[in-house]
Amino acid sequence: MRVSRDKLTKRMEEFRAALKRAGLKITPQRLAVFARLAEEDSHPGARAIHGKLKKKMPGLSLDTVYRTLWLFVDLGIVENMGEIDGVRFDANTEPHHHFICRKCGASFDIYCRDFDDLKLPGELSEIGEAMKAMVEVRGICRKCLSRK
Amino acid sequence: MRVSRDKLTKRMEEFRAALKRAGLKITPQRLAVFARLAEEDSHPGARAIHGKLKKKMPGLSLDTVYRTLWLFVDLGIVENMGEIDGVRFDANTEPHHHFICRKCGASFDIYCRDFDDLKLPGELSEIGEAMKAMVEVRGICRKCLSRK
DNA sequence: TCCTAAATTGGAAAAATTACTATTTGGAGG
DNA sequence: CCTCCAAATAGTAATTTTTCCAATTTAGGA
Numbered sequence: 098m099r100v101s102r103d104k105l106t107k108r109m110e111e112f113r114a115a116l117k118r119a120g121l122k123i124t125p126q127r128l129a130v131f132a133r134l135a136e137e138d139s140h141p142g143a144r145a146i147h148g149k150l151k152k153k154m155p156g157l158s159l160d161t162v163y164r165t166l167w168l169f170v171d172l173g174i175v176e177n178m179g180e181i182d183g184v185r186f187d188a189n190t191e192p193h194h195h196f197i198c199r200k201c202g203a204s205f206d207i208y209c210r211d212f213d214d215l216k217l218p219g220e221l222s223e224i225g226e227a228m229k230a231m232v233e234v235r236g237i238c239r240k241c242l243s244r245k
Numbered sequence: 246m247r248v249s250r251d252k253l254t255k256r257m258e259e260f261r262a263a264l265k266r267a268g269l270k271i272t273p274q275r276l277a278v279f280a281r282l283a284e285e286d287s288h289p290g291a292r293a294i295h296g297k298l299k300k301k302m303p304g305l306s307l308d309t310v311y312r313t314l315w316l317f318v319d320l321g322i323v324e325n326m327g328e329i330d331g332v333r334f335d336a337n338t339e340p341h342h343h344f345i346c347r348k349c350g351a352s353f354d355i356y357c358r359d360f361d362d363l364k365l366p367g368e369l370s371e372i373g374e375a376m377k378a379m380v381e382v383r384g385i386c387r388k389c390l391s392r393k
Numbered sequence: 394t395c396c397t398a399a400a401t402t403g404g405a406a407a408a409a410t411t412a413c414t415a416t417t418t419g420g421a422g423g
Numbered sequence: 424c425c426t427c428c429a430a431a432t433a434g435t436a437a438t439t440t441t442t443c444c445a446a447t448t449t450a451g452g453a
Contacts, residue, residue: 100337108336108338111338122399122400122449127400134335134336138335138353140352143331143441144441146334158401158402159440159441160443161401164401164442174338176335178335179327179332180290180332182290182409183410184327184409184410185288185289185326186288186325187282188279188317188324191252195326198373199376203287204326205286205372207372209365211364212363215359218359220355221344221355223387224386227382228384228385235375235379237374239372241373242374270430270431271420272418272419272430290409292409306432307434308432309432311411330439331409331439
């Protein structure tokens with residue numbers, strides 16, 4: 098799905114501001130990667146972004162895309178979805194939720210009754226058939242906080 | 246953290262029942278992988294599981310671990326965390342939530358006011374410092390439903 | 394315009410995951 | 424308890440994803 102024009106403009110402004118604030122250069126590559134990410138809400142991976150941009154920007158290296166994306170995550174203007182180091186597995190079949198550390202990727206179970214039976218919005222049926230809902234809390238874990 | 250003895254027993258029962266129901270063999274490898282996963286709530290990845298089990302079961306192949314874990318996901322006794330095909334990125338800075346398709350891995354944004362300001366449980370502070378909470382809904386997307 | 398630290402490229406390396414074949418084995422049926 | 428065979432595994436090769444690095448280019452301040 099496409100993002101509206103003014104949302105896009107707003108995001109591009111935030112992007113420029115964040116780079117300026119951090120004293121980083123505004124390069125064509127960074128502009129292209131961010132724009133690509135900001136104008137769609139399909140949450141692409143690095144390869145997908147690289148593939149799309151390669152047409153307009155043949156020299157673009159895959160490494161740059163990766164480096165750029167993680168830079169954006171560090172700057173707080175982009176969020177990563179999914180674990181840092183590959184897929185993980187969970188055999189806990191009871192209702193529970195997750196805390197995930199942004200620094201080290203560690204994850205912890207959270208038990209919270211209020212979260213167990215969230216009422217899902219009706220429009221969800223347009224997207225698909227929901228089977229389960231859980232809350233994902235992101236932050237910094239104790240260990241990472243202390244060794245900071 | 247360790248899981249209590251009766252929870253573990255219960256999970257092992259469910260595991261045996263699920264394999265039986267599907268007409269699959271209960272092998273030492275499957276028992277070991279599931280037990281390893283069920284007795285901890287640290288959500289390990291395939292490599293971590295393989296590494297731990299290698300000591301007791303020197304011949305265990307990494308392929309078996311991967312195959313076994315995805316089998317468990319298919320059977321519904323294990324849930325995978327993180328995207329199927331690598332890390333993804335999201336430049337949407339507005340409060341929103343995600344629907345993720347179990348079949349194809351596609352993800353969609355959900356907007357739902359009720360989810361935007363979930364009250365986090367106090368015990369969370371023992372785990373770390375929370376920065377953001379979002380709801381992750383899992384199910385089957387329209388496309389996958391229709392092509393079923 | 395010039396200069397320099399920062400950024401990018403392209404290719405190589407590392408890590409994660411899947412594929413494949415020969416061999417082994419769980420467990421159904423005798 | 425044997426026997427047997429479809430199912431499962433081991434070991435290794437292939438593929439995919441991600442990161443690293445040295446050489447080169449460039450954004451943007453002076």
